[in-house]
Amino acid sequence: MINRESAQEPGTAERIRDSAATLFRQKGFNGTSMQALATAVGITKSSLYHHYPSKQALLAEIIEVTMSRVTPLVREIAQSDLPATGRLHRALTLHTVESIRERDYVACFSEESRYLSPTFMETHRKKKGEYESLFQKVIEEGIDRGEFLEQDSGLATMALLGMCDSVIRRYRPTGEYAPDEIAATFADTAVRGLGARDTERAAAGEVTR
Amino acid sequence: MINRESAQEPGTAERIRDSAATLFRQKGFNGTSMQALATAVGITKSSLYHHYPSKQALLAEIIEVTMSRVTPLVREIAQSDLPATGRLHRALTLHTVESIRERDYVACFSEESRYLSPTFMETHRKKKGEYESLFQKVIEEGIDRGEFLEQDSGLATMALLGMCDSVIRRYRPTGEYAPDEIAATFADTAVRGLGARDTERAAAGEVTR
DNA sequence: GTCTATAGGCGGATAGAC
DNA sequence: GTCTATCCGCCTATAGAC
The missing domain is CATH 1.10.357.10 (Tetracycline Repressor, domain 2)
Known part of the structure; x- marks a missing residue:
């Protein structure tokens, strides 16, 4: 059983979470758009919703x-x-x-x-x-x-x-x-x-x- | 010379300011819409812009x-x-x-x-x-x-x-x-x-x- | 798992009548 | 000084192809 979370390469969900945390701190939750987050991660806005429902x-x-x-x-x-x-x-x-x-x-x-x-x-x-x-x-x-x-x-x-x-x-x-x-x-x-x-x-x- | 600001009846600009301060604290600046503010004051959104440019x-x-x-x-x-x-x-x-x-x-x-x-x-x-x-x-x-x-x-x-x-x-x-x-x-x-x-x-x- | 396309609404701000 | 009407862009979220 491999523990993915504690390992080296972060998955997409984790990269999204990291970028979101950074943006939320810098611009505030309501000052951060899903578009801005998607751009920061390097994927499209729609793809975010595959990893998080909202x-x-x-x-x-x-x-x-x-x-x-x-x-x-x-x-x-x-x-x-x-x-x-x-x-x-x-x-x-x-x-x-x-x-x-x-x-x-x-x-x-x-x-x-x-x-x-x-x-x-x-x-x-x-x-x-x-x-x-x-x-x-x-x-x-x-x-x-x-x-x-x-x-x-x-x-x-x-x-x-x-x-x-x-x-x-x-x-x-x-x-x-x-x-x-x-x-x-x-x-x-x-x-x-x-x-x-x-x-x-x-x-x-x-x-x- | 009458000092309006320190007097009894607050003008519209001041009522707007007070309501805005309350809403900004409660919902955050980016969580407060001009529409919500207008409703709280009891005027329309457009009227706000007569008192404050933005x-x-x-x-x-x-x-x-x-x-x-x-x-x-x-x-x-x-x-x-x-x-x-x-x-x-x-x-x-x-x-x-x-x-x-x-x-x-x-x-x-x-x-x-x-x-x-x-x-x-x-x-x-x-x-x-x-x-x-x-x-x-x-x-x-x-x-x-x-x-x-x-x-x-x-x-x-x-x-x-x-x-x-x-x-x-x-x-x-x-x-x-x-x-x-x-x-x-x-x-x-x-x-x-x-x-x-x-x-x-x-x-x-x-x-x- | 990522994309394009789009829905459907709400955002800030302005024009102009009264 | 307040209103109605409106512009236009951006918002979250979804549908559905690949």
């Missing part, structure tokens, strides 16, 4: 693939054996690095998912909630153990994920900052923002990706 | 109005006589409260400005840079005076503004949090994230709006 389904697929890939990685960190401070730092670093490394896909997830039709949206909302609750639980544990200051964990989760998500809009690959540098700095600022005592030790458990 | 000009006007209103308020705080920590806290609180209170307009500024045509974009980029540099300068002063930890002020500005901007996407007016509460909490988290020693004193200079 533009909506294509967006949904991009988002789904992203969630399915990143969620387990964050879950593993969140459920590991470190102090909450270290787990939060590692999870946020991973989240931020992925947001830069796979920015086309992640941008579709965080910026363009609002254009999902009601059917797709329902599924998406649930999975996104589960993903963010991974972070919130770590924050709650950190508060309970006295690693972080007493505070509302919902607002804290909003603040920290909002901060890290912003790299998608603000990061420029030509810029002066390396992805790892940004991710580490953001995670530092984040855990310090919750009132963590020893940011240094938290950073020690950094992910290298 | 959809682009309408978006540009919304963004311009927002910048012109908020920038002086932040500038006054940034150039006031408080320690950097207090100035940053007050400025971020104002920024966040405004992002909630005038979310339709601010969302057009922060989320939809990317759809501006090159002509309008150039002007916008400059003014946005000036606005954000107000925050960056306060952060730099805070670092120089030892109020904040030694760090890259550009990344810090990205992180903090990204965090506060996220309320636009994440805040739900039906939610459990009051605007002031969110703004104060975010500002607390932000200045703490830079390593400010006394967040309490910073919060003392809170804005009430």
Whole structure:
């Protein structure tokens, strides 16, 4: 049994998905036409519909693939054996690095998912909630153990994920900052923002990706 | 000389602008048709063009109005006589409260400005840079005076503004949090994230709006 | 699996009457 | 300042040949 997906040559469906993610991030979902996508891929507009039943389904697929890939990685960190401070730092670093490394896909997830039709949206909302609750639980544990200051964990989760998500809009690959540098700095600022005592030790458990 | 703009009854141009801001935030610039806007205002599509020459000009006007209103308020705080920590806290609180209170307009500024045509974009980029540099300068002063930890002020500005901007996407007016509460909490988290020693004193200079 | 051709509607914008 | 009528191009999506 050969696993085509994880292998070398990308199939047409995957090339379409990649180009779509890039265009959706650059021009927005509603600013990208199927014609423009077809041109980018190098096939005709009609051929797209052989691989995906609709533009909506294509967006949904991009988002789904992203969630399915990143969620387990964050879950593993969140459920590991470190102090909450270290787990939060590692999870946020991973989240931020992925947001830069796979920015086309992640941008579709965080910026363009609002254009999902009601059917797709329902599924998406649930999975996104589960993903963010991974972070919130770590924050709650950190508060309970006295690693972080007493505070509302919902607002804290909003603040920290909002901060890290912003790299998608603000990061420029030509810029002066390396992805790892940004991710580490953001995670530092984040855990310090919750009132963590020893940011240094938290950073020690950094992910290298 | 009567100032029409600041008075009671909004003219048609202003009603169009308000409706447009609401729709652009909800459905996105490219997801909002001139027909939908006309219906929301209660006039015909053609009548819109008597007040604004194009959809682009309408978006540009919304963004311009927002910048012109908020920038002086932040500038006054940034150039006031408080320690950097207090100035940053007050400025971020104002920024966040405004992002909630005038979310339709601010969302057009922060989320939809990317759809501006090159002509309008150039002007916008400059003014946005000036606005954000107000925050960056306060952060730099805070670092120089030892109020904040030694760090890259550009990344810090990205992180903090990204965090506060996220309320636009994440805040739900039906939610459990009051605007002031969110703004104060975010500002607390932000200045703490830079390593400010006394967040309490910073919060003392809170804005009430 | 890709193509040509086309359906059928909606997009932004304009002309010109009142 | 608002209307009706209209231009024309582009939109998503489908039919059906190869």
